Amino acid sequence: MSRRLLVLILVVTLAFSGILMAKTTLVMWDQLAATEDIVKMFNEKMKAEGKDIEVKLELIPYDQMVPKFMAALSAGIAPDLYGMDLVQFPFFISIGAFTDITEWAKELPFFDELTKGMLEIGMKDDRIYGLPYQIDLSTMLWNKGLFEEAGLDPEQPPQTWYELVEMGQKLTVDKDGDGIIDQWGFNLAGGGAGAYMFWFMPFVWGNGGRMFDDEGNVALDSYETVQALQFWADLVHKHKIAPVSSVQYGSGDRYNAFVSGKLAMFLGGNFNITSLLQDAPDMEFGVAMIPKNRGEFASFGGGSLLGITSQSKNVEAAKEFMEFAFSEEAQVGAFAPSLQLVARPSLYDNEYYKDIPQMMRFADILGIAQTPYTVKYNEIYDPVGYYFESVFLGQMDAETAVRECTKEIEKILAE
Amino acid sequence: MKQKTRKGLFGFIFLLPVIVMISIFFIYPLIKVVLMSFQEWKIMGGSSFVGLSNYKKALVDDEFWKTLWNTVIYAIIVTPMIFVPAVLLANALKKTSRSTKIFRTIFFIPYAISFVAASYIWQWIYNDSYGILNYILISLNLIGQPINWLGQTWLSRVMVSIMVAWKTLGFTMIIVIAGLQGISPQIYEAASIDGAEKSQVFRYITLPLLRPTLVLALILSLAGSFKAFDHFYIMTKGGPLKTTETIVMYINKIGFEFYDIGFGSAVSVIFLGILLLISYLQLKAGGFQNE
Numbered sequence: 001m002s003r004r005l006l007v008l009i010l011v012v013t014l015a016f017s018g019i020l021m022a023k024t025t026l027v028m029w030d031q032l033a034a035t036e037d038i039v040k041m042f043n044e045k046m047k048a049e050g051k052d053i054e055v056k057l058e059l060i061p062y063d064q065m066v067p068k069f070m071a072a073l074s075a076g077i078a079p080d081l082y083g084m085d086l087v088q089f090p091f092f093i094s095i096g097a098f099t100d101i102t103e104w105a106k107e108l109p110f111f112d113e114l115t116k117g118m119l120e121i122g123m124k125d126d127r128i129y130g131l132p133y134q135i136d137l138s139t140m141l142w143n144k145g146l147f148e149e150a151g152l153d154p155e156q157p158p159q160t161w162y163e164l165v166e167m168g169q170k171l172t173v174d175k176d177g178d179g180i181i182d183q184w185g186f187n188l189a190g191g192g193a194g195a196y197m198f199w200f201m202p203f204v205w206g207n208g209g210r211m212f213d214d215e216g217n218v219a220l221d222s223y224e225t226v227q228a229l230q231f232w233a234d235l236v237h238k239h240k241i242a243p244v245s246s247v248q249y250g251s252g253d254r255y256n257a258f259v260s261g262k263l264a265m266f267l268g269g270n271f272n273i274t275s276l277l278q279d280a281p282d283m284e285f286g287v288a289m290i291p292k293n294r295g296e297f298a299s300f301g302g303g304s305l306l307g308i309t310s311q312s313k314n315v316e317a318a319k320e321f322m323e324f325a326f327s328e329e330a331q332v333g334a335f336a337p338s339l340q341l342v343a344r345p346s347l348y349d350n351e352y353y354k355d356i357p358q359m360m361r362f363a364d365i366l367g368i369a370q371t372p373y374t375v376k377y378n379e380i381y382d383p384v385g386y387y388f389e390s391v392f393l394g395q396m397d398a399e400t401a402v403r404e405c406t407k408e409i410e411k412i413l414a415e
Numbered sequence: 416m417k418q419k420t421r422k423g424l425f426g427f428i429f430l431l432p433v434i435v436m437i438s439i440f441f442i443y444p445l446i447k448v449v450l451m452s453f454q455e456w457k458i459m460g461g462s463s464f465v466g467l468s469n470y471k472k473a474l475v476d477d478e479f480w481k482t483l484w485n486t487v488i489y490a491i492i493v494t495p496m497i498f499v500p501a502v503l504l505a506n507a508l509k510k511t512s513r514s515t516k517i518f519r520t521i522f523f524i525p526y527a528i529s530f531v532a533a534s535y536i537w538q539w540i541y542n543d544s545y546g547i548l549n550y551i552l553i554s555l556n557l558i559g560q561p562i563n564w565l566g567q568t569w570l571s572r573v574m575v576s577i578m579v580a581w582k583t584l585g586f587t588m589i590i591v592i593a594g595l596q597g598i599s600p601q602i603y604e605a606a607s608i609d610g611a612e613k614s615q616v617f618r619y620i621t622l623p624l625l626r627p628t629l630v631l632a633l634i635l636s637l638a639g640s641f642k643a644f645d646h647f648y649i650m651t652k653g654g655p656l657k658t659t660e661t662i663v664m665y666i667n668k669i670g671f672e673f674y675d676i677g678f679g680s681a682v683s684v685i686f687l688g689i690l691l692l693i694s695y696l697q698l699k700a701g702g703f704q705n706e
Contacts, residue, residue, distance in 0.1 A: 067671045073458050091674065095459050180553065180560060184544070192652045245543045245563035248654055252535075253542055262544050378672040389656055 023052045024317045029060045029069070030083035031304065032134050035325075037334035042324050053317045055081075073097055073311065080312035081321060083133050083304045086121045087197075090375040093122070098129040098307040104319055105131060110326055113344045115301060121371050122305040130305030133325065135341040137365045138198045138269050138300040140291070141276075141358075144284040146171060146183065146264040157265070157288035161203075161231055164265070164291045168241030171264035185241035187257060188232055188392060189267040191250040193385030198300045199267040199290070200388065201372070203228040206292030211372045218413065221406040224295070229391045229398040231293070237394050247392040259283075269302075270362050274339045277356075287361040289368075301369030303341075341366070376412055383408035452680035462677075469681035478657075479682060482665040483689075485658065489647075490640035493576040497636055501584040502629075505591035519592070523585035530582070534649035537578040541565055541650075568658040571651050575659070579646060583639070587632045594628025595621070630701030634694050641690055662686055 028039065039057045046053045058079070060068055065084055069092070072078045078097070092098060105111060105128045115132050122130030144154035150170040158164040168185030175182040189199035201211065209224025235242045246254070255272060257263035259279045266272075267290070276285060289297040306325065308318045324330055331342040336352035341362055353359040374380060387405035390396035452469055454462045473479050504522060508515040525533065540548050541564040549561040565571040598621065606616050644663040647653060653660030666686065670679030 066674075070458050070671070070674065070676070074460070095457070097459065192654070243543060243563075245566050248563075248566055248651070250538075250652070253538070256539070256542070257544050260545055378674075381672070382668075386657060389654060393655060395656070 023054060024314050026053065026055045026081060026312075026314055026318055026321060027079040028055050028057045028081040028083070028321070029079045030057060030081075030134075030306075031060055031062055031065065031085075032083065032340065033059065034334050034338050034340045035059075035083065038325050038330045041330060041333060042321055045324065053320065055321055069097075073309075076311060078309040078311040080308060080314055080318045081306060082309055083306045084130075086118060086130075086132065086301075086303060086305045086371060087377045089122050089130055089305050089307070090124070090373055090377065093124045093129045094375045096310055099310050099312065099315055100127050100129060101131075101308060101319065101322075102126075102128040108323060108326070110344050110346075113346055115343075115345075115366055115369060117370050118301045118303070118305070121373055122307065130307030131322070131326065131343075132301075132303065133306035133343055134303040135343060135366065135369075136269050136271055136302040137341070137362055137369055138202055138267065138290065138302070139361075139365055140288045141258065141266045141268045141272065141285050142288055143258065143261065143264050143266075144286060146261065150264075154284070155286070157286060158291045159289070160291055161293045165235070165239045165241065168235070168265065169239060172241045181243070182262065184243055184246075184257070184263050186235060186265045187242050187246040187249060187254045187263055187267065188236065189249075189251070189254065190247040190389075190392070191253075193381035193388070195251065196384055196388050197372070197381075198269075198302060200228070200232065201300055201370075202290040202298040203231065203293075205298035205370060206290060206295045207231075208293075208295035212374065216374070216413075218406050218409045220409065221402055225402050226398045227293070229388065229401065233391050233394060233398065236392065244393070247389060270339070270341050270359075273356070273358055277339075285358070287358045287365075289365065297368050299365045299369045301366075301371045374413070379412045380409050383412075448680045448683055451677055452684045454677045456676040456680070458674065458676075465677070469678045470685070472678055473682050473685055478660075478665060479662075479685075481657070482660050482662045483686075486641055486643065486661045486663075489572055489576065489643060489659075489661065490637055492572055493579050493640050494633070494636060496576050496580040497584045497587055498633070500580065501587035501632075502591055504584070505588045505595060508588070509592050509595040519585075519589070522588055525582045526585045528582065530645040531649060533578060533582050534646045537574075538565075538650050541574060565651050566655060568655060571655070571659055575646055575650055578650070579640075579643075583636070587636060590632045590635075591625070591628060594625050597628070598624045626701055630697055633701075634697050637693060637697070638690060641686075641693070 028035070036057055036059070039055045043054050062085075066088060069078065069082065069084065082098075084092070089098075115135070118132035118135070119128070122128060122132070140157065142157045147154040147157075147167075150167075150173070152167055152170060158167050164186065171183065171185035172181060173183045174180060189195045204210070204220075204225050207224045207228045209222050209228060210219050213219040236244050236247065251268070254263065254266055255268065255275075258266040258268070259276065261283075273287075276283070290299065292298070306322060308315055308322070312318055326343055328344075328347055331344060331347050332350045332352070334340075335342050336347070336350045339352070339356065339359060342348060342350070345363055345366060348360065348363040383405045387396065387401040387408075391398050391401045451462075453464055453466060454469075455465045456462045508519050508522075528536075540546050543549055543561040543563045543566075546561075546564075548564070549558070552558045553561065562570075564574045602620055602624070603616065606620055611619070642663055643661045644667065647659050647661050648664055651659040653664055662682070663686075666679050666682050669675050669682060673679075
């Protein structure tokens with residue numbers, strides 16, 4: 001009898017341990033190739049620790065990021081972990097697509113380090129749903145060689161709007177005297193609302209303006225915004241330091257012009273550094289803050305947040321991965337070598353960045369990064385793109401554009 | 416009789432893979448889109464039927480009409496730009512020889528490139544500060560200042576159409592060549608015995624006999640033009656000021672950027688209706704009725 005019981009207990013224990021031993025496979029979606037290394041490191045670590053957790057990564061192309069997620073959510077097969085463009089987060093949090101990780105996140109040893117502005121994008125009603133994982137900051141790069149040629153101090157990029165115009169005029173040159181400009185001082189960051197948000201909003205912020213007030217109401221209709229819009233239009237039409245065509249340029253157009261020495265000051269970001277070091281190994285370039293006027297220096301904090309979706313059945317394992325993804329081992333081991341920005345400011349002091357002075361600048365820029373919060377981010381793109389472009393093309397005055405744009409955004413937010 | 420059934424069964428078995436594929440990847444999504452167009456569709460479940468309200472919303476939406484109009488204009492511009500050179504080239508290259516084979520291949524190669532890659536290539540060509548087109552025109556003293564090819568509404572429509580014509584005319588050319596080769600040489604022989612002139616041969620023999628082929632090519636090309644997305648998305652991003660935003664870009668925007676799947680589906684269904692109507696009219700005009 002007791003023997004039978006013993007056997008029974010043994011069988012039951014074995015069966016349960018079988019379940020416990022069953023492999024936990026986490027599916028992760030992300031856009032960043034460097035994440036592959038983090039996943040590899042994590043899987044090896046789990047193996048070494050004898051834990052049966054494995055992460056499978058699927059790299060999702062940027063333009064498929066939302067459609068694929070929508071399809072997966074509605075089919076109930078969303079990944080466990082998703083590193084998604086942060087501006088999309090508020091909407092997906094609002095429909096309940098992500099798991100609340102507040103208590104766990106606040107206990108993380110590095111929690112206080114995370115960039116506050118970007119962290120807030122992953123929050124709703126003081127609850128946390130995602131952590132800033134991939135960081136992209138808007139900034140201005142300048143070609144030191146071209147500054148020297150123009151008789152400017154190659155170590156002094158413009159700090160203010162006034163200096164931007166003054167230096168820009170010296171840097172806009174017709175080299176062979178045929179009446180055609182061969183080198184431009186500046187390019188607007190054109191090509192749609194996404195670019196305007198990322199590179200134009202820092203001009204609004206740098207002039208003391210803002211997009212939303214603390215209650216989430218549109219606060220765009222201000223003298224500060226009007227002035228910033230007018231300033232960009234003037235760069236093209238009045239000061240003539242940027243070509244009209246740059247209103248429609250994508251970032252690739254601007255990048256190509258900068259690499260080929262046809263553009264002296266370039267609105268770019270940290271994501272340009274690796275390719276610039278490869279494409280233009282001889283070019284001396286610096287990373288500057290986007291020039292300001294009456295406000296403070298500003299940068300748009302873009303990139304992605306990492307969150308656990310509400311359809312994940314392995315939340316605990318997913319948390320284990322998340323904690324690892326933000327560890328020094330993962331961040332410095334996987335992000336830093338490819339000059340991806342590390343998510344924790346304390347890790348900037350690493351062996352990969354130390355020989356590249358441009359990278360060190362981003363520690364300061366990270367501190368001034370802002371991201372507007374709205375669940376209707378994509379919808380406000382529409383009026384922003386249309387009215388701002390109208391001003392830059394010289395087809396509408398800035399005051400009317402800001403007024404109309406604000407009206408439309410208000411309408412969208414009210415719906 | 417028995418053999419006939421067996422034959423029929425075999426035929427069905429051979430068709431089965433296609434039927435399954437079309438059912439899964441075309442019929443089912445189509446039914447789903449129609450259903451969703453009557454719903455206020457929620458990503459996380461809990462969608463509700465809202466009757467015709469998505470359709471009503473589409474018909475009073477300015478941007479729907481504007482993007483439809485942009486698409487129609489583009490189709491009107493691009494179709495002759497593909498067709499005229501394609502038919503001329505087909506006529507010149509219809510006889511098979513070593514040299515025509517080489518030229519056919521050369522004209523067909525761009526078709527094998529994806530629209531995305533082609534759009535980026537041409538965006539570089541058109542760029543005003545480092546693009547080769549402006550460089551050549553300036554070197555030849557044809558223009559004084561570089562032209563911003565994609566910066567103005569009409570110009571950008573034409574310039575994008577040039578890219579599309581370059582990319583797709585090879586395909587139309589091949590279809591037309593196949594059609595030309597299908598015309599029996601005996602008919603031409605008979606015509607020449609009757610003393611018909613070259614222009615008469617083209618007008619009374621080639622064109623009428625080529626009509627089915629031309630209609631097919633035209634339907635494919637027009638449907639393709641109406642579905643334009645990638646090239647405008649990349650080359651003009653719908654600009655300047657949304658004047659080159661096509662209806663598919665609009666559908667993509669409503670569905671996947673504004674997350675309004677129900678409304679996006681309704682616009683898709685309306686658009687499908689428009690495409691069906693155009694194809695029907697073309698078939699009718701091409702004399703395909705009851706054949």
